[in-house]
Amino acid sequence: MGNPNRRGGNNRSSFDTDDPATRTTFYVTDISDRVTGMKLREAFSPFVYVTDAWVPRRRSSKGKVFGFVRCQKIKDPYPILQNLNDITIMESRISVSLALFDRAHKKIPYVNDEPVKKVWMPREKNVVDADFPPITLVYCGSSGSKKSLYLDDGEALYPAHCIGRAVVGRADSIGRLHSVKKMLAAAGFVEAAVSYVGGLSVLISFRDRGEMDAFLKSKEDVWKDTFVSVTPWTGQDFPFERIAVLKIMGLPIAVRDGAVYDKVGNLIGKVVWPSEFSWLAVDNSVGFSHVITRLPSRIDEEVAIRWRGSGIMCGWLRNNYLGCLSLQRSRPPEL
Structure with a gap:
């Protein structure tokens, strides 16, 4: 029998325990009042092994609906929280965090199970007025070594049954x-x-x-x-391509228009979604253009723009976000 104080409460698993040593519990907010424990289970299952999920009948102190999802112990839950916070249920993007208290209102202790690793570092030299490289070059970019991965065709890859x-x-x-x-x-x-x-x-x-x-x-x-x-589809691959959302900066105010931003986008790839630039918006400092491109690397270029026959204006194009994200977050609604 399910708990009568929970919606979707009959969606219970035999692994029912609050022990933080064996379970990790997530607190879910920004959900519709139509969401049940079963809906939470379905949404979280691709990311974690769900053992229990429920939505209490009572509301939060702010009058909002909330829920809990319990899963098998995750040693470091913080990286996966980023994926969980991208979940959309019934057209609402949910917010997920670690639950602070169990059902008995006792605080849940979170301990990093990974031992602290000691890393040897050379002794710092006392150097004055040294010519150091920019910090972005030190901490960003590739590691400099070429990496290879060989896959066996005999492996049971997911799409094989298709x-x-x-x-x-x-x-x-x-x-x-x-x-x-x-x-x-x-x-x-x-x-x-x-x-x-x-x-x-x-x-x-x-x-x-x-x-x-x-x-x-x-x-x-x-x-x-x-x-x-x-x-x-017989298992063959196709040429790489992706949807890039270009953030275009630096156009003269007088020519900032959706058609102009799309002309700039067409210099990089084919425009596949018209610019939504509008002077009715509050922020008109930049414009965006969705293009299809076969460039795998981040786009960061300068475009020379001639205007009124005098001088050259420069527009900067920066890849705002990539691939599937642009498809999922663009209007109209996602696939």
Whole structure:
């Protein structure tokens, strides 16, 4: 029987203990009043081994809904908190932190199980007026050594079961990419699984080969307005590409306009989502442009702009954030 004081309380596991030596408990806020313990379990399961999750009926002191997720002991939970705080449940981005108290209102002690490592360092020399490199060169960048990793084709990689019943579809804009699930549902492919695989491409897995073949034959009726190409996936790789969100700075005030920012973006790659620059916004110091590019490294360039026939204005382009993040956080709603 579930706890009557909890919504979704019957979603209980046999591993039910507050012992911090064996369990880690997360405190979840900014959730909808429709969220249950089962919803929390489903959202957290890809990241941690959930043993229990619940949403109390009572509210916080600020009148907000909150919940708890208990999982098997995590030695260092702080790195994973970054991923957990990217979770969206029912269109609400949740906030996750370590629970400070257990159900008996006793404070939970968090101890770093990793022993302190002693690191040998050379004795500091007393050097005066030395020419040191910039701190960014000291603490940033690559390690300088080339790294290689060899993978065995025989390994049981996750997508292997999709071979022979999946396709890779490529759209020509982010807007078209966002319509994939709606397109599949309208055509009756309600059980097809959609995975974003980079750039403007998605991997669509069907129940069986027959359903995949039916989709391939339905170009005129189903997907010609969504994809520019659809390829059966047999395990092959595709050329690398990613969506980059360019932060463009330095344009003269008089020419700051969405069309101009997109012209600058087209110098780096193809614009796949129109600039949303508007003078109705409060901050008009910069503009953004979404482009598709095959450059794997961070984009940080200067563009010469000639204006009014005199002088050269310079616009700086900086890669704001990368790949799948831009797809997930752009409008319209995520895949």
